[in-house]
Amino acid sequence: MAHSLRVSDGFLQQLDLVLKDDHSLPMDLHAELKSCFTGTKPTPTIPFTLLRKLHIFLETKGFPVYLHELLEGAEIFTPEVKLPERNPQLVARLDKIKAKMANEEYRRITRNVNCQQINRYGTIGDVGKQVRSAKAVVVTIFNFLVTVVAAFACAYLGSQYLFTEPAACVLSGLIVASVVGLAELYVLVRTMEGELGEM
Missing domain, CATH: 1.20.1440 (de novo design (two linked rop proteins))
Structure with a gap:
């Protein structure tokens, strides 16, 4: 003054x-x-x-x-005002309080941010679920094909003991493979209905 x-x-x-x-x-x-x-x-x-x-x-x-x-x-x-030197302990304490408040503010801002989120449609955990379900579908289709082919091969080879003509053997293999395929499809549909009902 x-x-x-x-x-x-x-x-x-x-x-x-x-x-x-x-x-x-x-x-x-x-x-x-x-x-x-x-x-x-x-x-x-x-x-x-x-x-x-x-x-x-x-x-x-x-x-x-x-x-x-x-x-x-x-x-x-107006003389120059000389401010007294600040206490180093007080400065250290204020710095600690400022850092603590900055950390609390950062936590408050980022509390709803999920670091595992891959995009707005889901998280990495959701991708894992999708991969597992795709893997299950691939295994199911592969199992269906192997079962139908194995049923055809069994019926074809077994019918050679009954029939001498190859056309009759192929026809009997196709009939058995179709029956087994339809049974597999029925079981697959029932299983999928059960999974959809649980969702």
Whole structure:
């Protein structure tokens, strides 16, 4: 906060010119003004309290020169505020609290994010289920084909003992393979109905 004025070098000379008459400055006021202008300061500064005393003195003695005329060209002096050094323990504690709050904020933001999510349609676990169901379908189709082919081969080879013509053997193999295939399809449909009913 500003508590003094930075005045020009001619302030004291103008003040001396004003006070040249028989009105002399009181000793304490003169000493205070002198102390403001002596020293190693690059530009002299005068506190507001001293300016108030000077103003009261000029008014009581009836000087025709006003204080603002003397202070022409002066500027408010605001000293640089020196902040005290922060306690290193306090700084470390604040850093720890900031890190903790940042982690909590991160957890709050990412609490509904699933790192296993592959896309908006499902997760990696869903892909595993789909692969298992596709594997089951492939095994079922392979099992169906092997069963039908094996039934045809058995019927064809077994009918060679009964029939001498190859056409009769093929026809008996086809009939047996068709019956076995239809039975496999029936069992497959019943199984799929049961799985769909459980879903």
